[in-house]
Amino acid sequence: MAVERPVRLVLDASLLLDPVEGGGTGEVAPALRPGAEALLRRLRYSNLGVAICGPKEMPMNVSDFLEKTANVHSFGYTLLPAPSGHVLLDESMLEWSRSSSCFYATSRVDEDLFSALQSHKWRVIAVDNERGTEDSGVVNISKLEELLLTLATLIKKEIASSSVLMVGYAMKQSREQDFAKRGSFPLYPSKNGLIFVPLSFELPLASQLNEVDMILHKMTDEIVSIDPNCSISFPKGISFSAGMSEIIRFMEEYPDFCIIDPFKNISPLLDRLQIQEILVRLQELGTEGRPKLRAPHSLKVKNFHGSELQKQLAETNLSFPLIVKPQVACGVADAHNMALVFQVEEFSNLSVPLPAILQEYIDHGSKIFKFYVIGDKVFHAVKNSMPNASLLKSSSGDEPLTFNSLKTLPVATKEQLLQNRVQDNRSLDIDVVEKAAKCLKESLGLTIFGFDVVVQEGTGDHVIVDLNYLPSFKEVPDSEAMPAFWDAIRQSYESKKGKGQT
Structure with a gap:
């Protein structure tokens, strides 16, 4: 079920650097833009080959900052050649295009670079470009937070087989990290054909839920309060965050959508x-x-x-x-x-x-x-x-x-x-x-x-x-826990869909 070719993702420096903090000009100490750290943290355990790149003419302190950032997250680091003739990609990027399915994410418009990438079968994702690009082959998105979902959707539609399923998950950051460090949430399809992508409460949920096949959640992470004097029976007596409340409303409107697991099945365990x-x-x-x-x-x-x-x-x-x-x-x-x-x-x-x-x-x-x-x-x-x-x-x-x-x-x-x-x-x-x-x-x-x-x-x-x-089932070895985890999710989805068709 998994894709046969590895997937490579290159993040352009413009995507990561905070323009307010110098934007890579070297005039002030470089810093990551809001949302970039969360993106890098999730990509670290995505099972994709990830690298950070920037132009060779970047100031030394900016280049050093990006290289250190790449090392912290176990990513590669590469520099684009200085513009001269038709050589716009470095040799490693050319090699990747021969053996992998490649994506390039950037926040700057460079038509010549885009053309060179596309000629070597790279897909370009442009994020938050004020003037955009006229190239119809470029995927344009407005926010950095949309990148993972966009990437997952492209992998599912263009690279993976039709049997691959996309799982949108919602849980608190510390829990997500514990699962992700074990390889639980790959963006590259698991052996049984699952792609995992975080649901962002900072973006409209409806558009995200239209892309995923199912929801995996830890609803207790999104509880704001519980009335102890109320008999706990979902949703009576329970107040949720705005994001989880929206998921609950979505499930009420689309009860046949697959959720792991239904809120009413979990609620007895709150009491x-x-x-x-x-x-x-x-x-x-x-x-x-x-x-x-x-x-x-x-x-x-x-x-x-x-x-x-x-x-x-x-x-x-x-x-x-x-x-x-x-x-x-x-x-x-x-x-x-x-x-x-x-x-x-x-x-x-x-x-x-x-x-x-x-x-x-x-x-x-x-x-x-x-x-x-x-x-x-x-x-x-x-x-x-x-x-x-x-x-x-x-x-x-x-x-x-x-x-x-x-x-x-x-x-x-x-x-x-x-x-x-x-x-x-x-x-x-x-x-x-x-x-x-x-x-x-x-x-x-x-x-x-x-x-x-x-x-x-x-x-x-x-x-x-x-x-x-x-x-967390952290005491179970990863070699046993992860296949069981993925199989359980897939079986739950297939069981749900099977019941819906009978």
Whole structure:
């Protein structure tokens, strides 16, 4: 499905340099124009051959700046020959044209250069040219932010086969970088024929969505606020950024458009109470002779008033220690602020947001098993986790132990890990958990999700303590994760289209 020839992209200096900061004149220190750094960062992991070029007569400080920029992003750097006769391209660019499909992106008009490029079968993309070009073979776009989508569209239409699909993705920058560094988002088609392009909320979304075949998103990255007093059921009680709101409106208007995954399928994972209800249903999967699979025992509370709380705990047979979690599971700043409480008096002035979920704390030998469901594949990894409750209590100083589960989770020391291995050698029953993974996939209707399992000391119960959408699955080796990731996306698209045709 992938293209047979490599794709080369050359970025002209005029495209990258900020004209306000000297525009490459050498009069002031050169700098990148707004948007150029994001472009370079994305191109670095695009699986294209990228180079930066400029005329040989550029001032030395500008040339040095561009060469350093190219090196930082692992790009090539080349200089165009000084105008003389008909020699307008350097030898490397001539060589690329013989072995690759080549694109040249620029913000300046040079008819002679364009003609020379086109004579060697280069495609020219002109960005933000005030006077434009009369050459009909040049692709003109108005903003730098349009370049990646334009390039992806050209690759799909002119170079790749008709079976290649374009995936528009939307997520926060840090998450995008984590995925991109692993090669997740190639602009050059993946082995199973996918091209990835970021959706820009700075451009009209309608025109972008008309070009892509599907949307991959992490909608929780675009949540502005969630009303904790509202039963979280998409979109009730949830406020999104303007860009994500526009995607939501688009999907309401075009419900047959492929999105990975539908918002309504993801919304239960925003609410720890709904997650609990989902996990409780898995307890029916128990098999004789196998470990018990279950959800942690838990209770929703709207306040931390002592007498009322004691009564609720007694009615649900919950005992200390308890881990206290906000009911809102993700998408807001304090969703991961938690506490471990050892006695009812410690609820006084507790800072965990309300409403909250009180959950039994499970001694689990400081090991947590992270499971990732990526399409039809199930992966898992073992990570160090929190120590047993007795060790945590001894260091708490009669105070609740507060932490952020993403940043300050109290992880067991080497000595505690060794002690746990001596005390309990129970292991994970992978078959039991993989069966649960398949049931979760079917019931949730999600393409990519993750969940965490701990094995309770003493009983050997397998307890699922967390469930989340589109995790990073960074513990899975790239050689296994990337093919599974691409296959999952393609299979989801084909399944969606197949259902729409029947």
